[in-house]
Amino acid sequence: MRINKFVIGGLLILGAVVFLIWTSTAANAEYFLTIDELNTKGSDVVDKNLRVSGAVIGDSIQYDAQNLSLSFEVAHVPGDNAELETEGGLAEALHQAVMDPTRSRMKVVYVGPKPDLLRNEAQAIMTGHLGADGIFYAEELLLKCPTRYEEAVPEQAGL
């Protein structure tokens, strides 16, 4: 009998934790998509929680400091690490994405302060949703500049 008491208690806790994880996952899942995937799915994913990563195109950055409204374009980069490696690493893949005019692109609108790392060929990881107008409305904007930290040394570095 005594053992049952503890087993039941344990099962109840287990059940509660599974329930918590399940409902929280269902309510907060964000679909990680590349820009190509986003374009093919189109209206299927409108208003879903999305997380999209792309290469920032420097020339397209527009910032209205009065309204803290930021807009820029990102170009498609592969979402898969192996694919990135074949393109010569993240830094190189980002560079190619920006240089290649045939890559699919997407316009992003974000309201808030302009992040320090937002610049040409940075990787932007945006959380938000796709509007019916095809513009991505980002609620969160995360930036990575792989070129800053670990990259191969440029041919003529420092000369």
Add this chain to the structure above:
Amino acid sequence: MIANFGFGVLVISFLVTLYSVFAAIYGERRKIPAMVESARRAMLLTWPLLTLTAGVLIYLLVNNHFEVQFVYEVTSRSMPTYLKVTAWWGGQAGSLLFWSWLMSAFASLVTLRKWDRDREFLPWVIVVACVTMAFFIGMNVFFENPFAQLYQTFDGVAPHTFQPADGVLFTPQDGRGLNPLLRHPGMVIHPPMLYLGFVSFVIPYAFAMAALITGRTDDRWIRLTRRWTLWAWLFLSFGLVLGGRWAYDVLGWGGYWGWDPVEIAAFMPWLTGTAFLHSVMIQEKRGMLKQWNMILVILTYDLVIFGTFLTRSGVLSSVHAFAQSAIGPLFFGFIGLTLITSVILLFHRWSSLRSETQMTSMLSREALFLLNNLLFMSILVVCFWGVMFPLISELFTGQKVTVGPPFYERATSPLFAALLLLMGIAPLSAWGQSTVKTLGRAIWKPIVGAIVVTVVLFTTYTRNPGALVGFFLIALVILVTIYEYWRGANARQRSQDENIFTAFWNLTGRNRRRYGGYIIHLSMMFMAVGILGIEIFQVETQGTLEINQQMSVGGYDVVYQDIAQFPGPDGREVTRAVLGVYKGGEYLGELNPRIDYYYDAQQTMTIPGQRSTLRDDLYILLVDWEPVAATGATFKIFVNPLVNWLWLGSLLFLVGVVIAAWPEKDAERAAVRSKARIQQQTSAAD
């Protein structure tokens, strides 16, 4: 030349650790004490060797030897010397070396103790420590050589460990410099603290493995490593808090914790470590949960390696992913190998780790401790699920799906609330047998007190139900803790005829672990107040102001007075705004949010202006200012209520852990004495 010397010493230390592993195993198997002694001495040699290696690296860093790739990547001429030294752990190769160096220091410390009664553990502790060390040093030697130099060949410039046949040494004019985000005092000590915590958890694991291998599965290994575990826990906790403080001061989003995969990676060993600290007490007092403790210490060890792996592999996208490298699979292999070996050993000794007593009462201290452990494990499962979910979902659906901070907040907050409730109940319950009646008699006063506090808060401060539940639980824990203290001191005051302060002092001194633990509980409540404050009551606003215009938020009025741009130290340009802060018409002082632009890294950094009080923090960011076209500057302002309690709590936490971990006076001798007395009694009985 110097770099080659450094690499040479590194290779020697790698060979020495390997020798130590083999000598220890061989000496143990063949019963040759001299061989084990030789292994011990070899292990003692690793620290001086790695210190020399590190010394060479620091010499190269400080003296601008940019022909060394690592130096080129993490330093630049404009950096002050102290930052050049700390750039040691600013990049991947260096931080791996830093890991090994700390590991060798701890391993040496542990072998220097007197081993009289625990000789049989020694060879296996050496083996575990040196295998771990050999793995990390091996990473440096074979994959991430911090001494690789740049050589110009026909194919261009590339780093090489040895000079290529047609290569000429290539020295860039200047280095690329440490990422400006990392040039902050918090960042200077945050990684070492975290690493100290990570590394020192290897010691209890090494003893646990030694206990499993030798079959000496009583609680000796726990008693030997108790203090290590506490220090490890202290460093890890402090590392986490410092990371939060850095984020708050530097990242400029008004927060301190973002449920980033790397933060979680450091948080997971903390969870198992905290569970371990609690459950070892049950093993010591009641002889229960022995198997469970082994599982916890194994998990903690592998989560520590996993944590180092996550920060260093770049498999998960995160603000911390400063590095990308091929060492990931190797880390994964090492984790798999140690995990499988540990689990095999554990199963081998499974039956000798059975509990000595049965758990009977649901409200007994041990049952509540077990529940505490289950809750920590549940939080761990939530975290692990969140981190692994993208990989799992991709595996099964082909679709990469992630979960963000709202997932963690929602899934963990009921679990944290339950932990708070336990923290309130457990100190009042008795070992062995405890009933609703006895517990109720002890707890009703603190409950009434907590209800009064909650009602007062309801009428004066907030009507938010989540916050009220939180404050009720916090008040309950604080009152229970104070009540426990008071009960103890009061009893002592009567029996020992001491005044109340002496009684308090002696009470804590005589039972450091228990009362240190209570202080830690109190400090956790301070932190909880801070977390509730910023999570629930944070308000923010943003806008563009002309000079002398004002903006109001959370009871503060902020007036934009001036802005200036000037060159600052370490090669940066500083744009600094002056804002006057008023509250209810009263002038409180000025704040200076600023933007620093680093020329070498071509990166800006937004430093907030902060005004901190116990009630709330005013946190202002200078978002944008264009010198030419500007008609004004844009600011973002946060009011973060109560967040200061988080940092205050962490200081109290430090006090609590130091009290709990402080060596007991003559603990060993007292134990011997009591044993002697038992012998006397038995001989008297004869």
